[in-house]
């Protein structure tokens with residue numbers, strides 16, 4: 040260690056721009072090992088499921104006999120719950136070790152901080168969804184012997200899937216800011232389709248079909264059951280509303296909340 | 302005045318952490334912010350840096366609120382309690398995103414790593430760091446913007462004698478170059494030979510403010526002056 044640096048080492052490099060803040064947020068996402076692990080898991084899971092759905096070699100026991108994997112929306116969408124850990128970590132990792140205090144001393148304008156993090160996380164979600172989803176989607180629809188898919192429907196199905204990954208990811212992103220942890224949003228969003236929908240789907244279908252997961256499945260034209268189906272456009276509108284509510288509330292809370300206390 | 306705190310209060314629910322605190326910090330000297338555990342030092346510094354919102358009063362940096370500074374990290378470098386990197390991230394990456402957020406050139410990351418003696422450990426994830434290494438990384442982050450003002454909350458916590466001496470000399474040099482240094486401590490003895498001025502806080506209120514010599518005058522030791530001012534025997 041040496042004495043004080045000669046002054047003038049740092050020149051004024053001009054106004055701090057939103058892109059500088061986004062660069063910083065991208066670096067945070069890129070240098071978190073969890074990001075890469077999660078993307079690898081999503082890619083492998085999607086590709087394996089796409090293969091199983093296309094070949095129909097495995098069937099799953101259902102109430103009315105074995106069900107083809109291609110018919111099981113919840114299973115086919117399962118990898119999204121690994122994928123959303125990317126935006127969930129982008130938001131939630133600020134809280135564990137107190138990085139938020141470092142972030143907010145570097146970027147004290149809370150609105151600019153949140154906007155930069157939101158844009159960086161959304162951009163990463165869209166870009167990362169492409170490689171995570173595309174191989175599985177191609178395997179399932181192009182290799183499928185049933186030949187149900189024209190090029191147009193394969194492309195639109197792919198774009199819808201990327202959109203779904205982004206929107207569910209944004210729900211998790213906002214949730215992580217509100218909960219100040221990565222654990223709760225991942226657990227709750229996973230439990231909804233796995234426990235809540237099967238248990239309440241028969242009793243309260245009108246409510247359950249509005250949950251983020253079921254609405255997403257409706258949007259992707261693979262609803263869990265006819266009773267839980269919404270129109271595709273309605274499904275998209277409902278998931279979008281969830282994303283807007285979670286992100287909007289998180290924005291509002293983050294702008295006002297102290298970094299200490301609850 | 303570089304730092305001007307006036308009538309500052311902060312309540313957390315029913316708990317009054319800081320109660321009508323006023324003091325100023327001038328450039329060219331090291332100002333110690335002293336008080337026993339729970340006195341309100343960290344709370345005051347958090348409010349100064351816009352991390353927590355004051356219940357009343359103001360805390361200004363060159364007449365501005367921290368959040369209105371154009372280049373926050375070039376004006377103020379801070380080391381705060383409970384402000385750590387994500388453990389899985391490498392130290393160099395931690396400093397890199399901080400630098401990017403304030404348009405600080407990339408080479409400065411290696412300069413500050415070198416300055417605090419962490420160059421060789423820079424590519425390790427921070428979770429592998431010892432307490433003292435973590436503290437050095439925090440000091441490196443504070444120095445990134447080559448700031449005019451340093452605000453350090455208990456900077457020598459966890460440092461070995463060598464590290465403590467380095468921080469002490471570094472801060473004296475920093476202040477001698479005309480810059481502003483505010484550092485907190487709950488140990489009076491730590492301030493001897495480091496601070497020129499002291500602001501003493503106890504139970505959320507300022508109980509003394511002035512040159513360290515004046516504050517300790519008439520007391521047999523720094524320690525007894527501290528206890529006399531804060532009304533604490535040994536802190537508990």
Ligand SMILES: Nc1ncnc2c1ncn2[C@@H]1O[C@H](COP(=O)(O)OP(=O)(O)OP(=O)(O)O)[C@@H](O)[C@H]1O
Nearest residue numbers: 299300313316318337338339340341342343344487
């Ligand atoms: N978020 C919070 N909620 C409730 N009480 C709080 C909160 N933050 C601080 N306090 C209380 O405010 C008081 C001042 O705490 P603070 O951390 O500012 O003290 P300090 O002088 O930094 O102490 P130390 O030397 O132990 O770091 C304490 O009584 C503490 O319990």
Ligand SMILES: [Mg+2]
Nearest residue numbers: 342343344382
């Ligand atoms: Mg403290």
